[in-house]
Amino acid sequence: MHLRLSCPAPAVPMDRITLAHGGAGLASRQLLETVFRPAFATHARDLTHDGAVVHAAGAKLAFTTDSYVARPLFFPGGTVGDLAVNGTVNDLAMCGARPLWLSAAFVLEEGLPMGDLRAIVTAMRDAAGEAGVTIVTGDTKVVERGKGDGMFITTAGVGIIEHTAAAPERVRPGDAVIVSGDLGSHGVAIMSVRDGLGIDRVCDGAVDASVKSDTAPLWPAVKAMYEAGVDVRCMRDLTRGGLASALNEIAATAWVSIDIDEVALETGTAVRAACELMDLDPLYLANEGRFVAFVAAADVPRALDALRTVGVSRGATFLGTVEKAHRGLVTLRSRTGGSRVVDLMAGDPLPKTR
Amino acid sequence: MHLRLSCPAPAVPMDRITLAHGGAGLASRQLLETVFRPAFATHARDLTHDGAVVHAAGAKLAFTTDSYVARPLFFPGGTVGDLAVNGTVNDLAMCGARPLWLSAAFVLEEGLPMGDLRAIVTAMRDAAGEAGVTIVTGDTKVVERGKGDGMFITTAGVGIIEHTAAAPERVRPGDAVIVSGDLGSHGVAIMSVRDGLGIDRVCDGAVDASVKSDTAPLWPAVKAMYEAGVDVRCMRDLTRGGLASALNEIAATAWVSIDIDEVALETGTAVRAACELMDLDPLYLANEGRFVAFVAAADVPRALDALRTVGVSRGATFLGTVEKAHRGLVTLRSRTGGSRVVDLMAGDPLPKTR
Numbered sequence: 001m002h003l004r005l006s007c008p009a010p011a012v013p014m015d016r017i018t019l020a021h022g023g024a025g026l027a028s029r030q031l032l033e034t035v036f037r038p039a040f041a042t043h044a045r046d047l048t049h050d051g052a053v054v055h056a057a058g059a060k061l062a063f064t065t066d067s068y069v070a071r072p073l074f075f076p077g078g079t080v081g082d083l084a085v086n087g088t089v090n091d092l093a094m095c096g097a098r099p100l101w102l103s104a105a106f107v108l109e110e111g112l113p114m115g116d117l118r119a120i121v122t123a124m125r126d127a128a129g130e131a132g133v134t135i136v137t138g139d140t141k142v143v144e145r146g147k148g149d150g151m152f153i154t155t156a157g158v159g160i161i162e163h164t165a166a167a168p169e170r171v172r173p174g175d176a177v178i179v180s181g182d183l184g185s186h187g188v189a190i191m192s193v194r195d196g197l198g199i200d201r202v203c204d205g206a207v208d209a210s211v212k213s214d215t216a217p218l219w220p221a222v223k224a225m226y227e228a229g230v231d232v233r234c235m236r237d238l239t240r241g242g243l244a245s246a247l248n249e250i251a252a253t254a255w256v257s258i259d260i261d262e263v264a265l266e267t268g269t270a271v272r273a274a275c276e277l278m279d280l281d282p283l284y285l286a287n288e289g290r291f292v293a294f295v296a297a298a299d300v301p302r303a304l305d306a307l308r309t310v311g312v313s314r315g316a317t318f319l320g321t322v323e324k325a326h327r328g329l330v331t332l333r334s335r336t337g338g339s340r341v342v343d344l345m346a347g348d349p350l351p352k353t354r
Numbered sequence: 355m356h357l358r359l360s361c362p363a364p365a366v367p368m369d370r371i372t373l374a375h376g377g378a379g380l381a382s383r384q385l386l387e388t389v390f391r392p393a394f395a396t397h398a399r400d401l402t403h404d405g406a407v408v409h410a411a412g413a414k415l416a417f418t419t420d421s422y423v424a425r426p427l428f429f430p431g432g433t434v435g436d437l438a439v440n441g442t443v444n445d446l447a448m449c450g451a452r453p454l455w456l457s458a459a460f461v462l463e464e465g466l467p468m469g470d471l472r473a474i475v476t477a478m479r480d481a482a483g484e485a486g487v488t489i490v491t492g493d494t495k496v497v498e499r500g501k502g503d504g505m506f507i508t509t510a511g512v513g514i515i516e517h518t519a520a521a522p523e524r525v526r527p528g529d530a531v532i533v534s535g536d537l538g539s540h541g542v543a544i545m546s547v548r549d550g551l552g553i554d555r556v557c558d559g560a561v562d563a564s565v566k567s568d569t570a571p572l573w574p575a576v577k578a579m580y581e582a583g584v585d586v587r588c589m590r591d592l593t594r595g596g597l598a599s600a601l602n603e604i605a606a607t608a609w610v611s612i613d614i615d616e617v618a619l620e621t622g623t624a625v626r627a628a629c630e631l632m633d634l635d636p637l638y639l640a641n642e643g644r645f646v647a648f649v650a651a652a653d654v655p656r657a658l659d660a661l662r663t664v665g666v667s668r669g670a671t672f673l674g675t676v677e678k679a680h681r682g683l684v685t686l687r688s689r690t691g692g693s694r695v696v697d698l699m700a701g702d703p704l705p706k707t708r
Contacts, residue, residue, distance in 0.1 A: 014468055015467070015468050015469075016464075016465050016466060016467055016468055017462045017463070017464055017465065017466040017467075017468065017471065017496055018464060018496070019464055019496050019498065020496075021462070021494070021496050022462065022494060022495050022496025022497075023496075028494065031494065032494075035468070035471055035472055035475055036475060036492065036494075039475040039476055039478065039479040040458075040475075040478075040479060040489045040492070051491055052455070052457075052490035052491040054454070054455050054490060054512070056410070056413045056415060056454070056512075056514055057412060057413035057514060058411060058412055058413065059410045059411035059412065059413045061410060061512075063455055063457060063490060063491055063510075063512055064457065064491050065457035065458070065459045065491055065492065065493050065508070065510055066459060066493045067459040067460070067461050067493055067495045067508060069461060069495045069497055100408070100410070101406070101408050101417055103406075103417060103418065103419035103510050104394075104419070105419045105420060105421040105508045105510075106421070107421050107423060107461070107506050107508075108371045108375070108376070109371070110370075110371060110372060110373055111370055111371065112370060112371040113369070113370055113371075114368055114369050114370055114371065114389070115369075117371065117389055118389055121389055121390060121393045121394075122393055124393065124394075125393040125394060135394045136406035136408060136417060137405055137406040137417055137418050137419055138390065138394070138419065139419055139420045139421055139508075140375070140376060140382065140385065140386075140390075141376050141421045141423045141706065141708075142371055142372070142373050142374075142375050142376025142377075143376075143423050143503060143506075143706075144373065146500070147502070147503035148501070148502060148503065149497060149501035149502065152461050152497075152506065154419070154421060154459045154461075154493075154508035154510075156417075156419055156457050156459075156508075156510030158408070158410070158415075158417055158512060160410055160411060352495065352497075354495075
């Protein structure tokens with residue numbers, strides 16, 4: 001059994017903020033429903049994930065934000081700066097928006113080495129260049145030593161929607177689910193350099209050398225689908241909580257069930273080794289350059305053709321289908337022939353990956 | 355002599371981040387010039403203050419962000435939540451943009467009382483309602499106890515520019531400077547509830563009871579000027595570093611000098627008392643509901659008439675003029691007849707006010 005599925009849901013107290021409230025599971029959903037939704041009710045759906053769609057003087061825009069608190073600041077394959085650019089770019093892309101402008105706000109802890117800041121800012125510049133976005137505005141605050149954690153970056157992004165906006169409400173029974181590539185690299189890369197997780201000991205150092213974060217901009221993949229004329233119903237990047245959380249959220253919002261095929265799921269050799277040794281389920285591991293797309297069933301061949309022409313999604317495969325029965329449920333047909341329910345995580349005991 | 359003017363500029367080391375890098379003075383400007391500007395060069399001007407102006411499908415938009423790290427979370431007249439809404443609304447208004455949409459990203463520290471979070475989120479809802487903006491998207495992260503400071507909020511804002519965008523480049527010799535009201539309430543309100551600053555002892559508790567933050571949305575004041583047909587060249591809210599920093603920044607950017615009249619400067623009785631007792635200069639104190647407007651000289655009467663019809667700017671007065679000589683310099687004609695240079699602060703030893 002895998003760790004994510006074998007843990008009973010812990011009781012999350014609601015009188016104080018706990019780490020579970022920042023996870024991808026039930027506790028954070030509870031926080032959203034009891035604290036944020038009652039206050040920001042008018043656009044409550046938009047608070048749950050990714051970006052909001054707004055209209056300005058004839059233009060249809062997407063607007064999104066995310067704070068990046070991943071530790072350590074530097075990890076195999078990237079930095080918190082790459083994440084802060086690509087993560088927000090991807091949230092826009094998942095709305096079907098062409099990413100255009102980013103803001104960047106820094107909360108720096110007194111004592112942060114200037115060299116670290118320079119390296120991360122340079123990584124942000126390079127990531128913005130690769131993603132085709134411009135960082136147009138920013139802010140810097142400094143907090144006293146011991147009141148922060150080196151650096152927190154919050155980016156917001158604005159993009160333009162030139163097609164029908166992608167959203168869970170557009171998903172319907174009969175639609176196909178496509179996953180853009182192999183799973184789990186970002187989560188394992190972060191774990192491989194975190195102290196106290198024991199992965200070094202368990203994996204005997206093998207993981208450090210081989211697994212790099214998959215952080216990358218997803219817009220080129222999305223753009224390829226639009227240009228091929230694919231009717232893209234909904235997309236989600238597979239970040240905190242991984243594929244399992246993304247599918248559960250969409251099944252609940254679109255009020256459908258989703259049936260996926262374990263055979264279609266790819267993980268790299270090193271990620272698979274790490275998962276087996278650590279008893280982790282790649283379904284719940286974070287990715288920063290992977291997404292699922294829900295498309296009309298008839299569009300699967302051209303969606304796959306389009307995705308496979310783009311580097312970041314060259315490993316795209318057909319993953320499963322949307323069903324009418326058992327609404328809200330995600331099920332997985334396993335390699336051994338059985339079928340099991342893929343739950344939402346209760347908490348998030350793993351290190352923060354974004 | 356006032357504290358701000360009598361301190362020699364401290365040498366700021368550039369190998370590590372210090373609190374001065376987060377202030378409104380020379381150190382933060384140095385950080386911008388040496389770290390951020392080289393990386394984000396294309397739109398470097400926009401990184402210095404307030405918002406960026408971008409064009410999307412025929413619409414002219416302003417886009418801005420700020421992190422709010424003011425301590426304590428609750429202070430006389432407001433909360434960090436009010437600040438996070440009004441501050442970003444005001445940055446948009448200072449571009450001449452009608453504020454429309456906000457994002458809100460929370461970095462919460464494990465152990466934060468849920469009641470504090472609820473109260474602050476409620477304050478944000480109320481402030482957004484009053485300012486006429488909608489919080490359309492958000493994010494929540496939780497960091498381990500000891501890796502944060504209760505709560506950091508980062509808001510970003512998007513607004514629409516329906517007039518000529520206000521910017522320092524539009525300021526020219528002969529223009530008039532208007533200040534929208536009395537100075538220093540926010541700075542003193544924050545200091546009155548900070549431990550270890552000695553203000554309680556010095557002021558014998560008198561300040562706590564009487565000075566409230568001036569946090570408020572400024573768009574109604576700006577809108578009134580536009581509706582009266584005023585040619586608004588440039589505006590700045592008088593936040594970190596106060597009036598002195600705002601005028602110095604504009605004088606340097608527009609390459610003009612600015613001559614202001616001390617007689618025109620108002621401070622409330624309690625703020626004045628606190629400044630005298632603490633040897634502070636209200637020119638450098640933070641405000642969260644005050645701004646300066648640079649307007650064509652001929653427009654002064656109608657600008658003042660328009661501003662005085664709106665609650666937040668009912669105390670608006672003519673403050674001084676823009677000159678050609680001594681470019682980059684800000685001078686103040688004092689009550690006693692002399693003239694002195696108003697410098698940029700070197701650091702920011704006062705508590706963070708935003």
